[in-house]
Amino acid sequence: MNAVSKNVVLCMLLVMTATACSSNSPNTAPSPKGGNNQTAETSAPENTADPEMEPEQGAKLMVWEAKEQLEYMKGVAADFEKKYGVPVTVEELAGGDQGGRLATDGPAKLAADVLTLPHDQISQAVKAGLLLPNDVFEEETKASMVETAVQASSYDGVLYGYPKSVETYALFYNKDLVPEAPKTWDDIIAFANTYNKPKENKFAIMWEFVGYYTYPFIGSFGGYIFGDGNSNPKDIGLNNEGTIKGFTFLQSLKKILPLNAGDITFDVKTQLFQEGKLAMNIDGPWSTGSFKDHVNFGVVPLPKGPDGEEMISFSGVKSYYVNSYTAYPVAARLFAHFASSKDNQLKNYKMTGAIPASIEAGESQEIKNDPITLGFFEQFQHSVPMPAISEINAVWEPLKAAFVSLWNDPGLDVKQTMDQTVKTIQSDLESK
Incomplete structure (x- = not known):
């Protein structure tokens, strides 16, 4: 168990004994399963690794997406709402602007709950306390994504991203x-x-x-x-x-x-x-x-x-990240995980040409039947993140x-x- 996971568990134990986690920092752990509309500033989950965890009651999300992937993301948002009952608003914002906007709008509680960042921007975001770790789905992410993508979505040994695409x-x-x-x-x-x-x-x-x-x-x-x-x-x-x-x-x-x-x-x-x-x-x-x-x-x-x-x-890697100031850390984690699934990565590939980070997606018949994309995907497996x-x-x-x-x-x-x-x-x- 890494240091972040230990801290999450410690925080959960404190909550269970009626001792609150610090109320002066942004969210560091999901809210309780099926809990009221509240942030993790005052509570933590009973079990962050629960595969059946549910979004907070009354949760609603905003996601930033670049223009070229806007229609794709609207489809993902609709599918997520259908599955989890959480409405998702997709706001257009250029990929290169999302990190800067998070830095200014995150602490003001105005930023998107989930956004996309290239891997060379995450160190700055992590140091500023703007991102939640990918702790709930960490093992699944590591097992399902190309190793280079996982490496690129991590900082100081902690996984933060939910890999989306590679190049x-x-x-x-x-x-x-x-x-x-x-x-x-x-x-x-x-x-x-x-x-x-x-x-x-x-x-x-x-x-x-x-x-x-x-x-x-x-x-x-x-x-x-x-x-x-x-x-x-x-x-x-x-x-x-x-x-x-x-x-x-x-x-x-x-x-x-x-x-x-x-x-x-x-x-x-x-x-x-x-x-x-x-x-x-x-x-x-x-x-x-x-x-x-x-x-x-x-x-x-x-x-x-x-x-x-x-x-x-x-190589470069783009991943979904969860804003540490989100009011709905469970729903936001669920969405980032959902959007980075094999099926959604293949949907992204079909609609925009984005090369999947998912191992299964890369081995799918759709990619194998596309020798151009396959050539890049095979080279990616012999790459290191910039x-x-x-x-x-x-x-x-x-x-x-x-x-x-x-x-x-x-x-x-x-x-x-x-x-x-x-x-x-x-x-x-x-x-x-």
Whole structure:
């Protein structure tokens, strides 16, 4: 039992002996099963793990949802009300604005009871006391969701989120140019040697030279940005043996992509792929709409490294979270759990294209019959969440400068370059 669960149990015991939990903090535990319309500031459940727990009497919820998923969420809300008798109002709010609104409106009791956050925003929300842990459905969530999604929805060892959807990048390939999807970088190198014609802007493969897309050359070879799963900024792994090996391999690929890093932009590679000049493109699901009317393409996981390494990508995870100031912590938990179910994740996929975080949804026939989504889902299982701690902001620019320099000058010493990069990052972190 984790520390949060122990605290919940302690609070329940105190309530059962007529000793109230603190009334000066937001809700930290659900209200009693079938209890009156009251908050957990004055009471806690008889059994938070009760699978038959019921929402508070008179409960009503508000949920924030982005415009592109509004119709989907209205359907989920209607189904939830039908099952639990709790009316749910869905209010449109852009995904990028929900965290900020929670910070201002949560303590004022004006925020939604349930909202969606990308995983890199939860540390700030947790530190501000804005989120309730996913304690009631913790074990079920951990068992039913892809491990990376669970990891990304947790902070300091505590699970807060109810995973909703995932995203990462993978390998787009033009089926008319590359009939059989490449499985290794050796396959790509061999193809490039016969296909590349730089003077005609014909290239085998491209990716953007930013940290997000270049991480496979770090994590796949035993390197890392921060230690302890990207949570310990005192341990920087950008000059360890694995990163040096990965960046040395990166340098070797200049021979199949003879352009300077600054000439390889998102717009350039998108246009070349649309025109049928770029055979393979490392990109994410957000670009499928740009290609479907122009290219006969497929999507597969990133090619394996020279020693058979799975290429590890960065990923993002969106999850539902429960506002700690909700007046209905039981109903809100139930809704977050309900909305993140396998069936609702598949409904979200069908209506919006969102890639499920649920293991069963990912293995469903609907996904298996959609090779584009399946390619991203398979790559997601070889990914790590993008670092969520604020210290990552000291990394991006020095890291980009390092691999741009190493790419533009393949003769540059990798070890010396990365040692200097780590010193720059450490200096920046120490000054803050």
